[in-house]
Amino acid sequence: xxxxxxxxxxxxxxxxxxxxxxxxxxxxxxxxxxxxxxxxxxxxxxxxxxxxxxxxxxxxxxxxxxxxxxxxxxxxxxxxxxxxxxxxxxxxxxxxxxxxxxxxxxxxxxxxxxxxxxxxxxxxxxxxxxxxxxxxxxxxxxxxxxxxxxxxxxxxxxxxxxxxxxxxxx
Amino acid sequence: xxxxxxxxxxxxxxxxxxxxxxxxxxxxxxxxxxxxxxxxxxxxxxxxxxxxxxxxxxxxxxxxxxxxxxxxxxxxxxxxxxxx
Numbered sequence: 001x002x003x004x005x006x007x008x009x010x011x012x013x014x015x016x017x018x019x020x021x022x023x024x025x026x027x028x029x030x031x032x033x034x035x036x037x038x039x040x041x042x043x044x045x046x047x048x049x050x051x052x053x054x055x056x057x058x059x060x061x062x063x064x065x066x067x068x069x070x071x072x073x074x075x076x077x078x079x080x081x082x083x084x085x086x087x088x089x090x091x092x093x094x095x096x097x098x099x100x101x102x103x104x105x106x107x108x109x110x111x112x113x114x115x116x117x118x119x120x121x122x123x124x125x126x127x128x129x130x131x132x133x134x135x136x137x138x139x140x141x142x143x144x145x146x147x148x149x150x151x152x153x154x155x156x157x158x159x160x161x162x163x164x165x166x167x168x169x170x
Numbered sequence: 171x172x173x174x175x176x177x178x179x180x181x182x183x184x185x186x187x188x189x190x191x192x193x194x195x196x197x198x199x200x201x202x203x204x205x206x207x208x209x210x211x212x213x214x215x216x217x218x219x220x221x222x223x224x225x226x227x228x229x230x231x232x233x234x235x236x237x238x239x240x241x242x243x244x245x246x247x248x249x250x251x252x253x254x
Binding site: 125 | 180183184188200202203214
């Protein structure tokens with residue numbers, strides 16, 4: 001019975017590849033010698049990330065207001081943190097507090113007076129389905145990159161001409 | 171049209187898709203398929219064909235789910251007797 005079981009390739013524990021995979025999408029596979037696989041993963045992840053930003057704008061990545069979504073988006077790597085930083089510096093400059101507090105009433109007064117700076121910034125805040133879908137694109141990119149990170153962390157060598165076995169440390 | 175002209179890529183949300191949001195499923199399923207197939211295929215032969223097949227599978231699956239849910243909401247739920 002046991003002899004009929006095919007030999008499975010040995011798994012390689014490679015934390016450095018996992019770190020590279022988080023630093024830039026696809027870099028984990030490239031460091032393991034799988035250039036084509038790495039570039040394809042890079043293309044797919046950056047495609048989702050860029051499409052998310054194109055659809056929902058910078059406001060899609062918001063660590064302050066969408067913490068749970070950012071948990072997933074953060075797996076995209078430093079690019080998610082750069083997008084969040086740009087969001088906080090460019091889009092989220094207007095306070096969104098319109099509550100009955102003194103600060104909220106002051107903001108409401110600015111809005112009702114038609115403050116052009118406030119109206120321009122409010123136009124950049126994503127709302128509704130467009131914001132939901134843009135956020136979803138980037139969160140799914142992050143979750144897929146988490147799977148990629150786990151795959152390169154416990155890497156199983158694949159048969160194929162694209163992988164240079166000599167580059168994989170055993 | 172005015173909303174499209176005022177659109178600054180990467181900065182503003184693209185408000186044109188508020189009414190056509192379901193079309194955004196197509197690039198989403200394509201991107202997911204590229205990543206999944208790049209990771210799972212042992213040999214990357216006929217890669218784009220596999221990606222196309224998986225993209226179509228996701229889209230057809232979502233359409234089937236949408237039909238199923240709308241049938242449930244519009245046909246099954248009205249058949250449930252109202253509690254007195």
